[in-house]
Amino acid sequence: MGSDTSRARSDSTRVRRVIVVGGGLAGLMTVIRLCEADVPVDLVSLVPVKRSHSVCAQGGINASVNTKGEGDSPQVHLEETAYGGDFLANQPPIKAMCDAAPGIVEMLDRMGVPFNRTPEGLLDFRRFGGSLFHRTAFAGATTGQQILYALDEQVRRWETIDVENDRGERVPGEKMVRKLEWWDFLSLILDDDGICRGIVAQDLKTMAIRALRGEAVCLATGGPAIVFGRSTNSVINTGTAASAAHQQGACYANGEFVQVHPTAIPGADKLRLISESVRGEGGRVWVPRDRREQRPGRDVPESARDYFLEEKYPGYGNLVPRDIASRELFRKCFHDKRGVYDAKSGNNENEVYLDVTHLPADLLRKKLAGVLEIYEKFAGEDPYTNPMRVFPAVHYSMGGLWVDYERSAAGSVVVGSPRNQATNVPGLYAAGECEYQYHGANRLGANSLLSCLWGGMVAGPAIAAYRRNVAKSAWDLPSSMFEKAEKRAAREFDAVLGMEGDENPYALHQELGETMLVDCTIERHNATLDRVLAKIEEVAERSSRVGVTDSAKGKMNQGAQYVRHLKNMIVLARLVAQGARNRDESRGAHYKPDFAQREDADWLRTTLAIHVPGATGMHDSIRYVRSLDYSILGAPVRATDEVDVSLVKPRARKYETAGAASATGNPGAVPASSANTEKD
Amino acid sequence: MQKTVKLRVKRQDGPSQPSYWQEFGVPWQPHMNVISALMEIQKNPVTSAGKRVPPVVWECSCLEEVCGACTMIINGRVRQSCSAMVDRIAPNGRTVTLEPMSKFSVVRDLVVDRSSMFDALKRVRAWIDLDGSHELGPGPRQSQSDQEVTYSLSRCMTCGCCLEACPQVNGGSSFIGPASISLVRLYNLHPSGRMHADERLDAVMGAGGVEECGKAQNCVEACPKEIPLVDSISAVGREATKRMLFGWLLK
Numbered sequence: 008m009g010s011d012t013s014r015a016r017s018d019s020t021r022v023r024r025v026i027v028v029g030g031g032l033a034g035l036m037t038v039i040r041l042c043e044a045d046v047p048v049d050l051v052s053l054v055p056v057k058r059s060h061s062v063c064a065q066g067g068i069n070a071s072v073n074t075k076g077e078g079d080s081p082q083v084h085l086e087e088t089a090y091g092g093d094f095l096a097n098q099p100p101i102k103a104m105c106d107a108a109p110g111i112v113e114m115l116d117r118m119g120v121p122f123n124r125t126p127e128g129l130l131d132f133r134r135f136g137g138s139l140f141h142r143t144a145f146a147g148a149t150t151g152q153q154i155l156y157a158l159d160e161q162v163r164r165w166e167t168i169d170v171e172n173d174r175g176e177r178v179p180g181e182k183m184v185r186k187l188e189w190w191d192f193l194s195l196i197l198d199d200d201g202i203c204r205g206i207v208a209q210d211l212k213t214m215a216i217r218a219l220r221g222e223a224v225c226l227a228t229g230g231p232a233i234v235f236g237r238s239t240n241s242v243i244n245t246g247t248a249a250s251a252a253h254q255q256g257a258c259y260a261n262g263e264f265v266q267v268h269p270t271a272i273p274g275a276d277k278l279r280l281i282s283e284s285v286r287g288e289g290g291r292v293w294v295p296r297d298r299r300e301q302r303p304g305r306d307v308p309e310s311a312r313d314y315f316l317e318e319k320y321p322g323y324g325n326l327v328p329r330d331i332a333s334r335e336l337f338r339k340c341f342h343d344k345r346g347v348y349d350a351k352s353g354n355n356e357n358e359v360y361l362d363v364t365h366l367p368a369d370l371l372r373k374k375l376a377g378v379l380e381i382y383e384k385f386a387g388e389d390p391y392t393n394p395m396r397v398f399p400a401v402h403y404s405m406g407g408l409w410v411d412y413e414r415s416a417a418g419s420v421v422v423g424s425p426r427n428q429a430t431n432v433p434g435l436y437a438a439g440e441c442e443y444q445y446h447g448a449n450r451l452g453a454n455s456l457l458s459c460l461w462g463g464m465v466a467g468p469a470i471a472a473y474r475r476n477v478a479k480s481a482w483d484l485p486s487s488m489f490e491k492a493e494k495r496a497a498r499e500f501d502a503v504l505g506m507e508g509d510e511n512p513y514a515l516h517q518e519l520g521e522t523m524l525v526d527c528t529i530e531r532h533n534a535t536l537d538r539v540l541a542k543i544e545e546v547a548e549r550s551s552r553v554g555v556t557d558s559a560k561g562k563m564n565q566g567a568q569y570v571r572h573l574k575n576m577i578v579l580a581r582l583v584a585q586g587a588r589n590r591d592e593s594r595g596a597h598y599k600p601d602f603a604q605r606e607d608a609d610w611l612r613t614t615l616a617i618h619v620p621g622a623t624g625m626h627d628s629i630r631y632v633r634s635l636d637y638s639i640l641g642a643p644v645r646a647t648d649e650v651d652v653s654l655v656k657p658r659a660r661k662y663e664t665a666g667a668a669s670a671t672g673n674p675g676a677v678p679a680s681s682a683n684t685e686k687d
Numbered sequence: 688m689q690k691t692v693k694l695r696v697k698r699q700d701g702p703s704q705p706s707y708w709q710e711f712g713v714p715w716q717p718h719m720n721v722i723s724a725l726m727e728i729q730k731n732p733v734t735s736a737g738k739r740v741p742p743v744v745w746e747c748s749c750l751e752e753v754c755g756a757c758t759m760i761i762n763g764r765v766r767q768s769c770s771a772m773v774d775r776i777a778p779n780g781r782t783v784t785l786e787p788m789s790k791f792s793v794v795r796d797l798v799v800d801r802s803s804m805f806d807a808l809k810r811v812r813a814w815i816d817l818d819g820s821h822e823l824g825p826g827p828r829q830s831q832s833d834q835e836v837t838y839s840l841s842r843c844m845t846c847g848c849c850l851e852a853c854p855q856v857n858g859g860s861s862f863i864g865p866a867s868i869s870l871v872r873l874y875n876l877h878p879s880g881r882m883h884a885d886e887r888l889d890a891v892m893g894a895g896g897v898e899e900c901g902k903a904q905n906c907v908e909a910c911p912k913e914i915p916l917v918d919s920i921s922a923v924g925r926e927a928t929k930r931m932l933f934g935w936l937l938k
Contacts, residue, residue: 036820039820040820043819043820043821054746054748054754054756055756055801055802055805055845057754057755057805057844057845058748058749058754058755058756059748059754060748060749062749062753062754062844063749063751063753063754110822113822113823113824113825113826114820114821114822114823116825116826117815117817117823117825117826117879118815118817118826119814119815119826119837119874119877119879119880121834121837121838121841122834123831123834123838124828124829124830124831124834125831126831127828128828128829128830128831129825129828130825146838146841147838149753149842152753152842152844153838153841156841157815160808160813160814160815161814161815161817161820163805163808163809163813163814164812164814164816164817166809167809188802212794212800241748241749241750241754242747242748242750243748273718274718274720274723275716275717275718275719275720275723276720276722276723276726276750276769277722277750277751277769279750279751280751373835377753377842381751381752384752384770384772385718385720385751385770385772386718387772387775464820511730511731513726513729513730514730517730556729556732556741556742557741557742557744558741559700559741561701562700562701562702562794562795563701563744563794563795563798565742565744566729566741566742
């Protein structure tokens with residue numbers, strides 16, 4: 008490597024790294040931005056980064072590039088995102104994200120993401136839920152995979168670039184990115200002032216436990232859907248890292264807001280997602296009008312089909328936001344017993360048809376092959392000729408670690424401020440699904456890839472600014488502090504290895520997951536939630552009596568690792584269920600039939616949960632607060648649960664009428680001449 | 688009566704330890720795949736002989752055949768275990784046989800270390816040399832037909848099926864394997880990637896490079912994403928030959 012591949016980033020001989028935990032989109036984007044700011048990184052990931060859950064994102068990424076001449080703009084994107092989220096998200100971060108989106112998609116294009124193209128060779132865009140505009144760029148139906156690969160490649164390039172010290176000399180053996188793959192996050196290392204100085208992590212190949220110093224730590228560890236047992240998520244999404252950080256003082260926000268995706272394939276191990284893009288390209292949801300319809304879906308004539316979403320929501324049709332679509336599907340199957348009839352079982356199953364058989368095979372092959380292939384492989388039926396059978400499944404957590412932002416005078420975010428993406432634990436940052444910031448009470452489809460990338464783009468400069476100004480380096484602290492943290496973690500792990508109780512941790516997790524899935528998702532009732540909370544306590548109590556299924560030392564031990572994840576999942580389950588119990592209103596994904604209205608006077612506020620260490624039992628272990636005091640680089644900050652709705656005024660959320668989601672909600676509502684203005 | 692799925696698993700307690708076989712029976716469920724069978728073992732880790740053992744260790748993540756993690760040898764064929772549906776691979780109660788991939792070192796049981804594949808991506812410079820992630824406007828225009836080719840190549844999950852199936856990838860050779868050669872083709876097709884095409888070609892010329900392909904064509908058969916690996920190897924081979932013969936003229 009010549010000097011052109013080396014850049015200055017470190018003082019004297021010490022390489023003062025920042026730790027990024029998680030190698031999905033948010034983590035990788037954070038790493039890239041840190042490297043570009045001359046900050047060397049330790050990238051710690053539970054799996055080889057190329058196998059992160061971001062690969063599962065199918066449909067696309069939103070950006071108001073307006074290449075279709077519809078009059079779309081970042082302002083419309085902001086309005087529809089705020090409205091789609093039922094006004095629970097602070098609006099300046101949404102504005103900053105939507106303004107940046109066209110540039111982000113263009114950057115991905117430059118990185119070589121094979122986005123679909125128009126005949127002119129421009130990026131193609133399709134429709135997604137909660138909008139009437141073509142705003143979603145896509146690479147077939149495996150967009151997340153393709154974007155993850157592009158970022159993975161860029162980070163791999165940084166793995167080959169040398170660290171230089173401040174005199175421009177190469178530091179021998181030190182590369183800008185050092186990857187620790189197959190490492191599990193165990194805990195933060197906090198100094199006596201509560202400032203985050205590193206992490207303790209475990210090498211899953213050898214189970215060796217190590218303390219890592221870091222000038223700052225960024226968690227980009229994804230969502231917690233595995234708390235619900237089966238979901239659309241990868242099995243690694245236990246939320247363990249966010250849970251552990253919360254138990255060490257990080258505030259957790261809006262935990263009760265969990266997105267249920269309307270269309271997934273039921274399965275024994277996983278509920279596989281069938282992307283919203285299927286409906287974006289014209290797929291239609293229906294059930295037979297006849298409750299005892301015996302013909303296979305493809306033989307049911309048009310007149311005998313009930314396109315219930317199109318009928319009830321003529322404006323947005325099959326592309327109503329996910330919370331609404333899921334509730335309608337649930338109502339159809341669960342309450343009205345109108346799911347697809349199975350003559351063999353004599354039951355109306357919890358399934359509706361998702362139909363693309365009327366669409367041209369060539370369009371399906373070019374734009375949706377990846378997802379239709381999943382249906383074919385796992386359901387064993389050809390979706391090109393048979394309507395698919397689907398049901399809702401837990402998909403995404405809007406809630407997560409609380410993070411801050413610095414508001415600009417123009418109502419956006421001050422990029423470069425160390426407050427952006429900062430948790431209330433000084434030196435700890437968070438980006439991606441593990442934090443709560445961008446989606447309010449319901450996320451719009453194709454906004455998650457965007458929020459992951461934008462979160463990373465903001466976190467990188469924020470952390471670089473923090474590192475530049477931090478009063479004391481982690482490398483100036485006594486090594487005894489790190490050794491102590493390492494030893495504590497080793498003792499805890501040894502204790503797990505010695506657990507000989509009669510509870511099987513996998514079976515216990517299954518019990519927890521079933522309760523959460525059945526009673527704490529689409530419809531929530533307080534009496535049921537009380538039972539859920541009692542069940543969580545029961546599982547928590549029994550989890551202290553598990554028998555570790557594998558007591559092997561010094562080599563990969565998934566059984567012992569799982570016990571740790573289970574304990575952390577129980578903490579997250581409490582945050583979801585207790586948050587849901589407390590919030591007596593309906594907003595976005597959180598729906599209580601007994602409190603069917605949104606109550607802005609009482610509940611237009613962020614749920615802020617603080618862990619009470621040492622407490623036993625539900626009511627003691629979470630403290631809900633209305634404000635949060637923390638300090639960053641020595642300066643005190645006070646945050647409250649008030650939501651900044653200064654940019655889009657809250658109003659009733661209705662998708663029956665076309666264009667209701669924004670002021671200029673109809674494509675073509677503005678004259679084509681003004682729609683063609685350059686974005687800037 | 689409760690149907691049972693029979694599994695025969697090749698196990699290994701750690702790197703460079705001897706391997707051994709164990710058999711398990713787990714309750715059948717509808718739509719069951721190999722992963723859910725392995726999950727049943729976790730809930731009740733007892734062999735068919737009634738012996739309590741540590742559950743089988745394997746790697747998995749997405750469970751929908753886009754991450755590549757859960758690759759193993761199932762009934763003699765390398766593939767992802769998530770998309771191996773029990774009713775199809777073992778009809779009428781036949782036994783499902785699971786082995787770790789043989790071209791990589793075993794970490795434990797069915798988990799292997801594929802870091803050599805990621806190292807190969809460094810060697811071939813499988814990336815676009817980006818000026819930076821700041822805003823620089825849109826990327827180069829590309830035709831729909833070019834996108835169809837690049838998308839098909841870009842779906843490689845680095846799962847290792849093609850290496851496992853390739854007779855040229857073995858203990859006695861340093862052949863880099865089909866996956867990374869195909870990515871050389873991908874990046875050399877991209878309008879900006881092409882600007883560094885020669886560096887990637889240099890990386891697959893010489894020992895362990897594209898010339899060592901024995902044209903068995905097993906790779907394309909084994910690839911779960913139907914990536915045209917043989918075409919990629921031919922295309923990169925042609926470019927490499929051109930560069931070898933005429934490259935000096937351009938210096």
